[in-house]
Amino acid sequence: MKLLVTGATGKVGRNFLGAFLSRDEFRAWDVVALCHNRTLEATPRVRVIFGSQADEAVVRTAMEGVTHVLHMAAVKESPDLAIGVAVKGMFLLLEEARRSPTLRQFMLISGDCAVGHIFHRYPAPITEASPRMAYPGCYALTKVLEEVMIEQYQIQYGLNGTVLRAPWVMEKDDFRYALSFGPGQFGGPAWSTLISAEEEVGLAEKGAVPLLLDAAGAPLKRNFVHVDDLVGAILAALDNRAAEGALFNISMNEPVDYAKVAEYLAGTRGLEPAAIRTPFHSNWLDNSKARLLLGWQPHTDFEALVERAWAYERDPGDPRKIWYPG
The missing domain is CATH 3.40.50.720 (NAD(P)-binding Rossmann-like Domain)
Known part of the structure; x- marks a missing residue:
């Protein structure tokens, strides 16, 4: 083959x-x-x-x-x-x-x-x-x-x-930097589209983590x-x-609930949650077809996603790098 x-x-x-x-x-x-x-x-x-x-x-x-x-x-x-x-x-x-x-x-x-x-x-x-x-x-x-x-x-x-x-x-520490404020943020949405630059600086200094809210005002599920x-x-x-x-x-069995992540990080690492309103919608990508027909199961839930990201120690020869725009 x-x-x-x-x-x-x-x-x-x-x-x-x-x-x-x-x-x-x-x-x-x-x-x-x-x-x-x-x-x-x-x-x-x-x-x-x-x-x-x-x-x-x-x-x-x-x-x-x-x-x-x-x-x-x-x-x-x-x-x-x-x-x-x-x-x-x-x-x-x-x-x-x-x-x-x-x-x-x-x-x-x-x-x-x-x-x-x-x-x-x-x-x-x-x-x-x-x-x-x-x-x-x-x-x-x-x-x-x-x-x-x-x-x-x-x-x-x-x-x-x-x-x-x-x-x-x-992978690696991606999830940690997806939840960070400041220039190290990974992915989107860019905080500049949701909060002021002054707010972002303040949240970065406090080491806060985002608790994103959807268009209906409920915790976002992504x-x-x-x-x-x-x-x-x-x-x-x-x-x-x-x-x-x-x-x-092909996804986790449940979408990540930003409220549960914020609560978990507050309890395990003392990080302060920051509620941020967004125009986005909570959605659930159903993976049951893959689990049924392929016999596949995801092994990383949101707690494991957090723990793996926060425990990861990046080698000096492997800096965080954006290979593509967007």
Whole structure:
């Protein structure tokens, strides 16, 4: 078997490769890593091809003899790159896949931005049958387009496509910095869109943690997943007949409740909660389909998410770095 991986140098890609290469059931598989802005060190089982997935010749070379595709490469809020990577690149990969005599599965890692995560209100838990509703920006739009493209290739050509739709992926100390005030904040929403600069400075000095409130004034509930659990879902879906032609939500069993996080951090670390009103909506990404059909279970709940983030000691050679805007 030969697995093509795009986005292999990213957060999910790096964690996936380590887990995949160490698993006995995949010991006879080889990997082709298609890299662009960053690269990997080649090994006897990992061949590295450097180039853009928007380059037809590069994609054709990368797809030679491939039996499985794991497509994770993406751009965030970069309109100048979005069409080339997410639309043309996806199209070229799918075209090679449908023509391939060896391909068995094409797996796409999507995101809950395709259903608007906290930007749109859903009256019930978000399932795989819920309508796609991108939030403003090109990143969410590209994820909707990618999901629709693979769906249509299934309909048009009988392609065996699998989509894993994940919310915000956490690793290392990400969650701690997602809850921090000041210049070290990771991800969004940017505090400058919700509070004044003076308020942010004051909260940073106190070491406060945000207790976000939704549009109705209740504690916000937002979906997360730890990278280890997402990697577990990818491994469970890879070459699995139960994943044929299927879309799965891959998330924690319950969304993270900002009130529970604030209470937990106050009790365990004496951190003061700061209530912040937002225009966002609480949503619940339902992962029951993946638990039922793939036999997969997430192992990181909100307490484990907190403990892992606060206990993580970052190596001096591994500074926090933003690889993409947005």
